[in-house]
Amino acid sequence: MVKYKRILLKLSGESLMGDQESGISVDMLRHYSEQVKEIVDLGVEVAIVIGGGNIFRGLESAAMEIDRVQGDYMGMIATVINAMALQSALEKIGVFTRLSSAIEMRQIAEPYIRRRVIRHLEKGRVVIFGAGIGSPYFTTDSAAALRANEIGANLLLKGTRVDGIYTADPEKDPKATKYETISFTDVIQKGLKVMDMTAFTLCQENNLPIIVFDVNNKENLKRIVLGEKVGTLVH
Secondary structure (H helix, E strand, C coil): CCCCCEEEEEECCHHHCCCCCCCCCHHHHHHHHHHHHHHHCCCCEEEEEECCCCCCCHHHHHHHCCCHHHHHHHHHHHHHHHHHHHHHHHHHCCCCEEEEECCCCCCCCEECCHHHHHHHHHCCCEEEEECCCCCCCCCHHHHHHHHHHHCCCCEEEEEECCCCEECCCCCCCCCCCEECEECHHHHHHHCCCCCCHHHHHHHHHCCCCEEEEECCCCCHHHHHHCCCCCCEEEC
16 A cells, blocks of 8 residues: 655756766666666555756856856757657656646747646556746746645656755765754755755745655665655655
């Protein structure tokens, strides 16, 4: 019996690189698509937002003497490339999908229409959101928080390379300890980095719980939807 009927999974673009310095790793595509299929087969409705940092990061555009707004749009297009790759990997293993883009790209994606997306989810299709929210200055974290609330998700899952939220960066501080659960208020007061503040506040205001977890462990996604304690729950 699953605990969460409808979830939104946020993946970073960098997570698709694997051991590479940039681009998309076939092994990582397979890793994520197999995990998603496993929970879809359990009856979970799944939406995904993926970043584009493995291809282009809008915040770095200034160093390239590219206008910030132009750079952000380039980053949005990078997320669509990743979304298309993930869509292909999912369909290869028998998962029905739809790609919904906040920027109109009729030849490759549906325009974002909330009611249509919800209907896809109800029919068991995985919906992948591309192009963020379609506006500059907003991260894919913000897109994940916004879409999760719009579609009525029970949970926002943020996949990272560490197994939760710690008192400090566990990769730099060996004395850092992990939080099993933490409130939205405590995250803000302690200055912990979970998501950007726009995304975080949107979840806080709408009482949407967040679980931060190690996405590289292939068992974690299934364990979470079955109600096991994995990662850190922010509520």
